Amino acid sequence: MTTPLLSVRDLRVSFAAPQSKKWPWSPAKRVNAVNGVSFDLPAGKTLGVVGESGCGKSTLVRAIAGLYPPTSGDVTFDGKPVDYTNRRETNALRSRMQMIFQDPIASLNPRMNIREIVTEPLRVFRPDMTAQAQKEAVRAMLDRVGIAERNFNRYPHEFSGGQCQRIGIARALVTEPDILLCDEPVSALDVSIQAQVINILKELQKDMGLTLVFVAHDLGVVRHISDEILVMYMGGVMEHAPAADLVAAPQHPYTKALFSAVPVPDPKVTTTPEVLDGDLPSPLDLPEGCLFQSRCPRRMSRCATTRPALRHVGQSKVACLLYEPEPAAI
Amino acid sequence: MSLLSVQNLNIRFSTNDGAVYAVNDVSFDIAAGQKLAIVGESGSGKSQIALSVMGLLAKNAQTSGQVMFDGHDLLTLSNTEMNKIRTREIAMIFQDPMSSLNPYMRIERQLGEIVEHHEGVRGAAQRKRVLDVMDAVQIPDAKNRLRAYPHEFSGGMRQRIVIAMALICNPRLILADEPTTALDVTVQAQIMKLLDEIQRDMGTSIVLITHDLGVVAGFCEDTLVLYGGRVMETARTEALFEAPTHPYTRGLLRAVPNITDPSETLTSIPGSPPNQMKWPEFCPFAPRCPDAIAACHTTLPVLENGRACIRSVEEIA
Numbered sequence: 001m002t003t004p005l006l007s008v009r010d011l012r013v014s015f016a017a018p019q020s021k022k023w024p025w026s027p028a029k030r031v032n033a034v035n036g037v038s039f040d041l042p043a044g045k046t047l048g049v050v051g052e053s054g055c056g057k058s059t060l061v062r063a064i065a066g067l068y069p070p071t072s073g074d075v076t077f078d079g080k081p082v083d084y085t086n087r088r089e090t091n092a093l094r095s096r097m098q099m100i101f102q103d104p105i106a107s108l109n110p111r112m113n114i115r116e117i118v119t120e121p122l123r124v125f126r127p128d129m130t131a132q133a134q135k136e137a138v139r140a141m142l143d144r145v146g147i148a149e150r151n152f153n154r155y156p157h158e159f160s161g162g163q164c165q166r167i168g169i170a171r172a173l174v175t176e177p178d179i180l181l182c183d184e185p186v187s188a189l190d191v192s193i194q195a196q197v198i199n200i201l202k203e204l205q206k207d208m209g210l211t212l213v214f215v216a217h218d219l220g221v222v223r224h225i226s227d228e229i230l231v232m233y234m235g236g237v238m239e240h241a242p243a244a245d246l247v248a249a250p251q252h253p254y255t256k257a258l259f260s261a262v263p264v265p266d267p268k269v270t271t272t273p274e275v276l277d278g279d280l281p282s283p284l285d286l287p288e289g290c291l292f293q294s295r296c297p298r299r300m301s302r303c304a305t306t307r308p309a310l311r312h313v314g315q316s317k318v319a320c321l322l323y324e325p326e327p328a329a330i
Numbered sequence: 331m332s333l334l335s336v337q338n339l340n341i342r343f344s345t346n347d348g349a350v351y352a353v354n355d356v357s358f359d360i361a362a363g364q365k366l367a368i369v370g371e372s373g374s375g376k377s378q379i380a381l382s383v384m385g386l387l388a389k390n391a392q393t394s395g396q397v398m399f400d401g402h403d404l405l406t407l408s409n410t411e412m413n414k415i416r417t418r419e420i421a422m423i424f425q426d427p428m429s430s431l432n433p434y435m436r437i438e439r440q441l442g443e444i445v446e447h448h449e450g451v452r453g454a455a456q457r458k459r460v461l462d463v464m465d466a467v468q469i470p471d472a473k474n475r476l477r478a479y480p481h482e483f484s485g486g487m488r489q490r491i492v493i494a495m496a497l498i499c500n501p502r503l504i505l506a507d508e509p510t511t512a513l514d515v516t517v518q519a520q521i522m523k524l525l526d527e528i529q530r531d532m533g534t535s536i537v538l539i540t541h542d543l544g545v546v547a548g549f550c551e552d553t554l555v556l557y558g559g560r561v562m563e564t565a566r567t568e569a570l571f572e573a574p575t576h577p578y579t580r581g582l583l584r585a586v587p588n589i590t591d592p593s594e595t596l597t598s599i600p601g602s603p604p605n606q607m608k609w610p611e612f613c614p615f616a617p618r619c620p621d622a623i624a625a626c627h628t629t630l631p632v633l634e635n636g637r638a639c640i641r642s643v644e645e646i647a
Contacts, residue, residue: 052514160602190371190541195585195598202595217514220544224587224596247589261519263544265586267568271548273519279484 004040011037011073033059035235046212048226056235061181066090095125098172102184104164108156115152141170162193179211234291241316251318332359339395354559367538367546370556380505385412418448421496425508427488431480438476467494486517507539558604558614564636578615621646
């Protein structure tokens with residue numbers, strides 16, 4: 001088996017919760033955003049990450065990019081473990097690992113014109129390149145994403161959301177990274193524009209041999225772009241499977257409910273969404289057993305005490321006690 | 331007879347940079363008990379149509395045309411007269427449940443003040459009305475949540491309260507402006523199911539404004555497609571999804587990634603949405619249209635047989 005380009009082991013990210021004003025001596029609580037995520041991503045593949053708001057999918061990619069310090073766990077990139085406390089090393093990593101963000105306009109500096117925005121990564125990471133070579137690379141990259149050269153001296157506010165997202169992609173890819181982390185890149189865009197951006201991403205991936213981590217809450221989009229899909233809930237991985245298998249035969253009760261709720265743009269298809277009752281657990285105080293137990297339609301007594309690990313079920317990996325044999329009674 | 335009849339509605343905003351033509355020559359009718367979807371991308375004017383029906387347009391808006399409801403033209407009514415119609419006859423559900431609730435008001439007051447204003451119902455009778463409507467929108471443990479504030483509810487529960495506010499006076503028409511856009515899919519499924527049940531039980535007409543074609547397909551009988559403030563196509567939802575006749579509708583449907591059938595590339599619509607600072611003299615979709623001919627850039631198509639396109643269906647097939 002080939003070594004994966006990106007390998008994440010038991011990654012955890014937690015944030016300090018605001019100290020209680022009433023009881024300042026009480027121990028500080030932590031918001032547990034990502035709770036033990038592991039996956040391997042081979043080069044050239046796309047991993048889709050889905051889940052509802054607050055499930056930690058954005059925190060996960062931001063932690064991999066080194067924007068938030070991971071609380072524990074290991075990230076291995078291209079065979080070498082990443083030390084996020086070493087700033088020099090993380091900075092060097094960023095030329096090979098780039099990111100695009102959800103809000104296309106807010107992620108571009110309003111005081112820089114398009115040419116400056118896309119040249120900046122080259123100035124930082126490729127000081128060896130001559131100004132002429134940089135200029136050429138920027139022009140080629142912007143041309144790839146469909147921004148005409150007459151617009152290079154314009155500023156971000158003069159562009160539409162879809163164009164800004166394409167500029168964001170050009171800025172991320174101009175240093176020719178190996179991996180592109182996409183945090184909800186099309187959520188803020190209209191359907192017709194969303195299709196443009198997805199097509200550009202797929203094309204560039206093919207041409208540059210990019211590896212993508214694609215976070216989105218729109219399951220149709222993720223299904224379209226991904227080879228494998230990771231389903232997250234409350235910071236934990238519920239299911240990790242090849243995209244086609246996940247859609248055709250979801251295994252985890254949460255995945256089943258999630259996919260049954262997706263509206264299908266075809267009036268002849270009648271969907272019967274599986275309604276999830278119950279409340280989400282608080283990320284301040286996670287349950288001992290399965291993270292999904294409070295809303296699970298197939299809850300069993302041992303779900304309250306045992307946190308299921310990811311285990312193989314066919315092609316998929318599922319974290320659910322339904323697929324784990326009952327431990328022998330003592 | 332139709333319940334609401336919008337005829338040749340134009341909405342124009344005067345801004346420092348000049349006029350913005352947000353809605354141009356839009357006409358449609360809604361019968362009692364009908365569910366109509368208004369679909370369009372951002373800036374297509376779909377929300378402004380709803381706001382004009384409610385008399386809630388921004389101050390710099392100028393309107394022309396007619397919005398007939400119950401024999402009155404809503405565009406000519408004064409604010410005092412509109413206040414008698416809002417929520418009692420026509421109610422609106424907004425996109426963001428948090429900002430459409432008053433954060434300083436307990437739920438009981440939030441809902442109760444509506445019946446107090448419109449029907450003068452107070453005291454125990456008011457509380458009963460509030461509890462009934464909270465039951466109708468399936469808020470569990472309603473009695474104990476009367477004194478809660480909006481921030482104590484989850485997003486889905488808040489949207490249920492907003493729906494309860496819209497329902498409490500049994501209006502004849504509900505305008506739902508992107509009611510599930512801010513919600514997760516699992517919650518969205520619950521809210522759409524709830525709206526469907528309410529519509530069936532109470533016979534209310536619903537106008538659903540959305541950009542999500544998936545939501546439309548499962549909910550509305552009729553669909554109106556807007557682009558650049560103009561109606562591009564209007565048809566029965568099934569016919570529209572089965573055989574869209576307008577190039578824009580076709581493009582839109584092809585651009586949606588289908589979860590059950592992922593093809594290799596999505597067919598995107600090239601170009602960007604139109605500039606609405608100019609009065610459209612020709613089809614607003616022509617610059618992006620794959621089937622456009624020279625005449626499309628000079629003539630403004632009129633809506634005939636539910637489609638606004640100068641080319642016939644056979645020509646663009």
